[in-house]
Amino acid sequence: MSLVRDLTNGIYRENPVFKLALGMCPFLAVTTSVENAIGMGAAATFVLICSNFLVSLFRNLIPSKVRIPCYIVIIATFVTLVDMVMNAYLPDLHRSLGIFIPLIVVNCIILGRAEGFANRHPVLNSLADAVGMGVGFTLAMIILASFRELLGNGTWLNINVLGPSYQNQPLLIAILAPGAFILLGFILGFFNILEKRRGGGGQ
Helix, strand or coil: CHHHHHHHHCCCCCCCCCCCCCCHHHHHHCCCCHHHHHHHHHHHHHHHHHHHHHHHHCCCCCCHHHHHHHHHHHHHHHHHHHHHHHHHHCHHHHHHHHHHCHHHHHCHHHHHHHHHHHCCCCHHHHHHHHHHHHHHHHHHHHHHHHHHHHHHHCEECCEECCCHHHHHCCCHHHHCHHHHHHHHHHHHHHHHHHHHHHHCCCC
16 A cells, blocks of 8 residues: 555655646756657656665665765766667657756756655655656646647647647747746646645535
């Protein structure tokens, strides 16, 4: 039961973006398209799973005084691997994501889960937490990217959805930085309304 709870926490109850407001920099920057969102989410999830695994595995061997530098070295190793593989096999996506792939090293979700969870829990629980947080982060990015791509380009996963007439006059603000903040505000407001209805429906 504990594994199921650890797995599902990151998807909704402790969603890193919508609940904890972590990882906002790449979340807002690369969600101009669903393809970018999936790519960044997959890269971050891979790094999160691998780093949680190693941190949990060696948690009793890493001296407490140097644990943060050790975590950063572990995370940077997997980020470098992701960066090289993506550059070799997905060059277009790699160019589109740009600097935000190397910046996964300092993503507060990954470092936070290493310090706050993997450092204190067994390997299986840490892996479940990593998968849940990674999936939650990816889903959050896909939700925002879907709105931004549809409204800003009239497409979804580069498929023309709203027709050529809409593409002639799209809502361009949706794919600009202000549009990301505005849409995020609406999404957070929606989740807050859901929480209030769930928690105080009888009041």
